[in-house]
Ligand code: FES
């Protein structure tokens with residue numbers, strides 16, 4: 001802000017004497033993974049800045065311009081992921097005509113931002129981007145009105161350039177000078193004109209993320225890096241499996257170890273607290289060796305999982321009825337039926353969950369990598385029996401999170417422990433085994449599909465039947481949703497939800513099919529489950545787009561042509577057409593050494609369009625195959641930051657390839673057996689395919705959620721490529737070479 | 746139990762008074778207050794905790810601190826020289842090679858170790874060098890591009 005004239009203000013009097021313009025708005029339903037705050041040095045913030053009064057209006061977010069030249073967006077709605085923060089800042093800077101460096105976002109701190117509850121959605125700029133755009137436009141509009149009054153000129157005679165309003169008399173004034181001494185507050189009226197995308201200068205550019213500079217230097221960034229005074233280190237001894245009860249423990253043998261301050265035993269919740277982190281690690285190791293548990297055996301094991309899923313599920317519920325669908329399929333020229341399986345998958349965050357908590361002067365502060373500081377506060381209030389006003393939750397970046405992982409549980413455990421150590425800050429970090437065994441997994445699913453085709457290859461009717469456990473057990477205010485809550489002497493009850501939109505996300509084909517039916521059986525499965533990137537969409541699209549490929553085969557139609565024939569949304573057709581062009585489909589290698597497969601989906605049937613081609617090298621003498629390349633085309637409407645969109649999409653593609661080819665949570669009657677990276681291998685560099693992403697940028701369309709668009713289609717494209725290369729259809733994930741009958745290839 | 750241990754870290758001689766059996770990672774984070782090396786698994790499976798030990802990328806989550814005496818030790822905090830970023834740091838920024846960034850330490854350290862030994866690695870050699878490091882966000886393709894970019898920068902590593 002060097003070249004802006006800033007009114008002189010005494011820093012001490014900043015909040016009292018300086019002016020500002022504050023516009024309130026609602027950030028639309030939106031969720032993201034990496035919760036973050038703007039504290040760059042990762043020291044614990046000690047002061048709670050003045051908080052805007054939202055009066056009677058239900059406003060959850062604010063944009064503030066102040067005389068120091070800063071534009072601050074504050075939202076209490078949700079935490080915003082790193083990759084999209086820059087996109088949201090670009091939107092605000094564009095609409096306001098200010099330097100991007102003057103804009104910041106503050107989110108994820110119940111002490112700083114007003115609360116408006118919790119909403120889940122897609123990790124995107126879809127809703128929040130629009131809201132921020134309108135609020136920034138409103139701010140600009142109000143500033144223009146101020147200048148027009150000052151100069152007695154109409155708004156249409158004024159222009160704005162980089163924070164300066166200019167008039168035809170060559171006079172100019174900065175926003176900040178205009179604001180000096182004034183406290184203006186308002187809300188989005190919808191009157192403010194929105195910029196024409198054609199004149200955008202900031203939106204649409206691949207601006208760099210500022211946090212990467214900090215990360216490559218080894219700067220403090222993650223919740224793991226917080227160093228507070230009076231810090232103590234904790235480890236929780238999680239039971240060996242679900243529903244286990246502590247039967248024998250010897251506190252004395254632990255308390256004599258160096259540096260051990262206390263062993264917390266509350267029912268089956270056990271935690272050790274040490275002066276030094278490694279002392280807690282040693283104590284936990286010894287505890288695990290010595291402690292005894294009793295636990296019920298798990299009745300379902302992987303061998304009978306899908307059978308059990310069918311026999312033990314609740315009765316089916318009709319999400320979408322279509323009377324007489326069975327006879328319509330039967331009466332079709334051709335018909336097909338198939339069943340697909342998706343195992344339990346893990347988030348498997350690279351750095352195990354970590355949280356800090358401090359109980360001081362009757363106030364609890366929790367630093368957490370949660371996806372929602374407000375739901376965390378509500379749930380902690382239930383768990384601890386503490387008034388909401390006494391709890392402050394501060395969101396901090398965690399290691400990559402793709403839904404509901406161990407972050408909330410670790411936060412609750414840190415809080416439980418801190419309550420026993422007033423005036424100290426407690427840092428709890430999970431072990432690798434804790435994270436692998438105790439995170440809530442993405443649910444296993446069975447998906448049974450049936451469809452008919454007419455003589456021209458048009459789909460006549462489509463019947464979907466799916467079985468799945470819940471895809472959402474986030475602790476929305478309930479202490480029983482924390483594993484620790486269930487392990488206490490006075491346990492909290494856990495009531496598992498049933499199916500939701502997330503379960504049948506993308507279960508209904510986006511294709512133009514006259515008759516579609518969808519029914520679901522909710523299944524209470526053996527493992528803990530919750531939201532994992534894309535929720536049910538991953539399994540549903542794997543099944544649906546594999547099945548489309550099977551239909552194309554019996555219709556004897558090229559898989560691109562078959563899809564295009566059954567789609568009528570122009571944007572869907574465009575992503576497929578561009579994919580075909582970019583990959584040179586017509587001139588592909590047909591000598592049998594490479595299998596090619598494609599897939600398409602419009603995420604949620606309402607967000608981004610994504611089409612992908614997978615190339616799989618077939619080596620029948622070595623009885624193996626290898627994914628070599630993925631090429632994707634994405635249409636997310638208006639693109640705010642192209643490189644950010646590509647980065648996110650590439651990541652989704654590689655992660656999905658890993659789920660699809662390698663991953664399956666292993667368990668037996670004694671519990672989860674995938675406890676580390678060797679018992680739950682994920683994709684490493686030697687198996688990583690080349691990835692290429694093309695964007696269709698639609699300036700005139702609204703931005704669409706893109707973070708989860710690739711997960712499902714990549715799985716189906718790989719299965720389709722394996723079929724193309726081997727002639728064998730794998731319908732059960734993960735897709736491993738040993739599932740192929742190589743004698744027949 | 747505690748012992749005075751001298752370490753040659755990031756070009757400086759540092760002394761810590763710790764249990765010599767404690768894995769180096771805890772000393773790096775607790776006593777030397779570094780953030781680069783991170784805990785990922787504690788099992789030598791993920792590479793989050795890597796440090797350059799005599800120019801070789803080595804995990805620090807199991808090996809005791811005493812075994813790092815008399816070695817040239819470098820963390821990513823020490824890569825920047827005279828206010829100038831190391832070419833691998835520049836390449837990671839240029840390629841925007843990160844999503845959450847938790848794995849960056851292991852990637853940068855493994856890449857520097859590779860480039861010092863082999864300034865012109867092939868793609869297969871890059872993959873092999875980075876293979877010990879886990880990235881859950883799927884940023885692999887960008888890391889490979891960033892290492893190639895650094896290799897092409899004609900700077901010294
Ligand atoms: S933390 Fe050392 S290799 Fe994973």
Ligand code: FES
Pocket residue numbers: 350399400843844845846847848849879880881882883884
């Ligand atoms: S960028 Fe998140 S683990 Fe690699």
